[in-house]
Amino acid sequence: MYIVTAExxxxxxxxxxEHGGIDGRILMENAGRAIAERLxxxxxxxxxxxxxxxxxxxxxxxxxxxxxxxxxxxxxxxxQLASNQKITGDALYHKQLFINQQGLIxxxxxxxxxxxxxxxxxxxxxxxxxxxxxxxIRSSIRPFIDLLNKSDxxxxxxxxxxxxxxxxxIDKDIAVKADFTYVVESPKQSLFTEWGAPYYGEWEVVPxxxxxxxxxxxxxxxxWGKQAFVSTFPKRDTYSHKGSHxxxxxxxxxxxxxxxxxxxxxxxxxxxxxxxxxxxxxDNIPIIASKCTEAMYQVLEDRDGVITKNHTDLFKAxxxxxxxxxxxxxxxxxxxxxxxxxxxxxxxxxxxxxxxHLKPILNTVSERNHPIIITPHFGEMxxxxxxxxxxxxxxxxxxxxxxxxxYQLYVVLKGKFTIITSPYGDQIVNDTGNAGLAKGxxxxxxxxxxxxxxxxxxxxxxxLGNACYIHGLSAEMRVKSGExxxxxxxxxxxxxxxxxxxxTLSDV
Ligand SMILES: NC(=O)C1=CN([C@@H]2O[C@H](COP(=O)(O)OP(=O)(O)OC[C@H]3O[C@@H](n4cnc5c(N)ncnc54)[C@H](OP(=O)(O)O)[C@@H]3O)[C@@H](O)[C@H]2O)[C@@H](O)CC1
Ligand SMILES: [K+]
Numbered sequence: 001m002y003i004v005t006a007e008x009x010x011x012x013x014x015x016x017x018e019h020g021g022i023d024g025r026i027l028m029e030n031a032g033r034a035i036a037e038r039l040x041x042x043x044x045x046x047x048x049x050x051x052x053x054x055x056x057x058x059x060x061x062x063x064x065x066x067x068x069x070x071x072x073x074x075x076x077x078x079x080q081l082a083s084n085q086k087i088t089g090d091a092l093y094h095k096q097l098f099i100n101q102q103g104l105i106x107x108x109x110x111x112x113x114x115x116x117x118x119x120x121x122x123x124x125x126x127x128x129x130x131x132x133x134x135x136x137i138r139s140s141i142r143p144f145i146d147l148l149n150k151s152d153x154x155x156x157x158x159x160x161x162x163x164x165x166x167x168x169x170i171d172k173d174i175a176v177k178a179d180f181t182y183v184v185e186s187p188k189q190s191l192f193t194e195w196g197a198p199y200y201g202e203w204e205v206v207p208x209x210x211x212x213x214x215x216x217x218x219x220x221x222x223x224w225g226k227q228a229f230v231s232t233f234p235k236r237d238t239y240s241h242k243g244s245h246x247x248x249x250x251x252x253x254x255x256x257x258x259x260x261x262x263x264x265x266x267x268x269x270x271x272x273x274x275x276x277x278x279x280x281x282x283d284n285i286p287i288i289a290s291k292c293t294e295a296m297y298q299v300l301e302d303r304d305g306v307i308t309k310n311h312t313d314l315f316k317a318x319x320x321x322x323x324x325x326x327x328x329x330x331x332x333x334x335x336x337x338x339x340x341x342x343x344x345x346x347x348x349x350x351x352x353x354x355x356x357h358l359k360p361i362l363n364t365v366s367e368r369n370h371p372i373i374i375t376p377h378f379g380e381m382x383x384x385x386x387x388x389x390x391x392x393x394x395x396x397x398x399x400x401x402x403x404x405x406x407y408q409l410y411v412v413l414k415g416k417f418t419i420i421t422s423p424y425g426d427q428i429v430n431d432t433g434n435a436g437l438a439k440g441x442x443x444x445x446x447x448x449x450x451x452x453x454x455x456x457x458x459x460x461x462x463x464l465g466n467a468c469y470i471h472g473l474s475a476e477m478r479v480k481s482g483e484x485x486x487x488x489x490x491x492x493x494x495x496x497x498x499x500x501x502x503x504t505l506s507d508v
Contacts, residue, residue: 001205002219003429004186006131006166012186015214025090027208028057032064032094034206035158035182039065039125040072042180046122048075052114052144054128054162055082060091061158061184062127067098079114080107081128081144111143123154126176128162131188136173137163149177159184161199168193169395175199182206187223192417192429194393221397221427224465229505232462236272245274246319246455249298250448251340252327252353253280255305258287260326260352260444263491265295267448268322270498271470273455277318281305307333312343320347322451324354325444333357341365341372347454351375351447359384366408371460373410375447381413401425412450412464414443418472420464428465432472434479434486441491446471474501
């Protein structure tokens with residue numbers, strides 16, 4: 001599923017009208033009817049609805065919804081927050097259809113009047129502002145948004161909670177806090193940002209008949225989901241052997257952190273890696289071996305448990321590497337991982353301490369044949385880019401894109417919404433997962449799954465999307481099944497949950 005900015009949505013819309021020959025009035029009809037049909041089911045038993053419309057096409061959708069609710073026997077009134085002259089084009093056409101069916105419209109509405117009327121309704125449809133909102137919300141509209149936010153009525157927003165921008169990076173001044181949002185055709189960027197998502201409440205996308213080809217060249221951002229997993233994850237070949245599924249190495253784990261590499265290696269094996277070697281300090285090996293019997297070992301030289309050095313040649317024969325988990329930030333360790341990163345040209349996942357080691361040599365990695373995948377959380381991304389965490393959270397899509405392009409890396413920016421960016425500018429959002437994942441070790445698990453996935457036969461972006469998707473899904477399924485709560489979920493539970501994830505996804 002594509003995710004769009006406001007500009008992209010308008011372009012896609014224009015393409016559908018110009019090349020698909022679909023009239024804008026039909027798109028509006030489709031949007032309003034699709035939402036009304038769902039509302040009629042969702043609000044069965046409700047008899048009265050207030051539909052609040054603004055002057056743009058979002059308001060036009062509101063008129064269509066009002067007409068269908070009226071036809072289904074709801075008591076409906078439209079509150080029009082703009083003068084009659086401001087309603088034009090497609091919105092005016094649908095306003096007239098509503099009037100033709102004896103629909104009631106209140107214009108010249110003030111917020112006090114609406115406040116007095118609200119107790120008469122079971123729910124409110126918010127069609128005040130859509131993706132056309134620009135700048136600060138005008139004083140003529142503000143009181144209505146405040147009123148809806150204070151009221152205890154259920155508010156259902158059309159396309160986007162009114163006042164919220166569609167794009168990242170724009171200051172939200174004030175916006176409707178919806179209970180439910182029916183998103184028209186494609187989710188907008190702000191739905192996948194930490195600051196925007198809470199305004200939407202629950203949400204559902206309603207298709208309005210825009211042909212798929214309208215999206216090509218007009219959107220580079222996709223939401224990853226079950227369908228994407230099923231269509232890209234390679235089936236296991238009956239005649240395959242352990243060498244067919246990737247021979248990976250996990251490099252890290254100073255003496256104080258044996259758990260990190262254990263989790264990464266176990267997750268990689270559980271996600272289908274064929275052979276796995278853990279390269280770590282000698283003292284860690286008996287501890288790790290008792291937890292992950294399937295792995296092999298490569299001893300890294302150490303001084304008092306701190307990784308010092310090794311020959312990079314030892315790692316030449318691997319299909320993929322994961323570097324940095326529990327590795328420590330000692331200078332001598334950093335020198336070793338910098339040598340590894342520079343000397344070895346194979347797919348590699350760099351996480352945790354490895355990101356700190358990578359920073360000084362970023363300028364040297366862009367000419368490689370094989371991908372480097374970095375997996376920072378927002379704090380680590382701030383360290384790498386120089387942006388503050390606040391700036392990162394406001395513009396995660398563009399900052400990730402800028403960084404991936406500058407250093408020709410794949411960036412897996414981890415958060416409630418994980419944003420995966422290729423060096424070519426394609427982006428994927430993964431939103432599986434839950435609050436149980438906010439715990440030490442879950443990042444190590446993700447690195448292991450990523451390592452396994454990049455060694456399977458799928459494109460790098462599909463591998464990264466699939467890894468993030470199943471990592472989050474495992475956490476969700478563990479909690480839904482009652483095996484864990486979000487409080488007691490451990491990184492190792494996420495690994496255990498992968499069996500159920502693969503079983504479920506292979507049944508699709
Ligand atoms: N995508 C699709 O395919 C389809 C999309 N559709 C729908 O169209 C919607 C987009 O419609 P849109 O472009 O008319 O903009 P919209 O959001 O209604 O707002 C524009 C109005 O807001 C006003 N206004 C602006 N800023 C403001 C502010 N700060 N404070 C106060 N007011 C402000 C501005 O006023 P003006 O500047 O003109 O005075 C203007 O009148 C989209 O979200 C979806 O619902 C469907 O119909 C089917 C096809
Ligand atoms: K709206």
